[in-house]
Amino acid sequence: MTDRLSDKAAAKQELLRKLQARPGADDPAVIARAAERKAIAEARVARAAEKAAAEERARIETAAREAAEQAEREREAERAEQERIDREAALEEAKKRARDERYAARKAAKR
Template sequence: MKNIDSFQDRQKNAVAAKARMIAKLAARPGTDDPVVIARAAERRTIDEARTARQTERQNAEAAKEKARQEAVAREAAADEASAKVRRDARYAARKLRAEPSAG
């Protein structure tokens, strides 16, 4: 099939299409439209709630990590104390063994 549209026909079609696009854009509600304002407020509320949840989650994770670190520190202190007790017991046993032979 051969395209029989003339240049003027194509030009008219282009102008009509441009006019339709402009009309479509003009039909959009403006920024001062109550629906747009309500939608923006709803988005802000959702964003604020999301930020609050994220902050809560971060605080909970920080508290959990702090508790874990404290538990590790307590365990290390307990291990150190038990090691000291074992070392003291070995020292006392060595001292008891050394006393009879010295006397």
């Protein structure tokens, strides 16, 4: 039983010794590690901000490209509609000329 108690006391003393041997907050190594962690955190924030800005630029470029494509499709649709209207007008004009020629031919045949 005394062996267990002495082992327990020795382990407790060893743990206390380790904790007391730990460097304090004013130790240069601790300060350097804290500064390094702070620099890493700041770099992480900067990368996140840069990534967000890049994503925003990509969204803006995509929206602009889609708007330009939509405008081009609308212009193409208007051009196609105008061509269709012009073809119909030309067809109607050709039909009218043919009808007028037939009418003139009938009139000439009656004389």
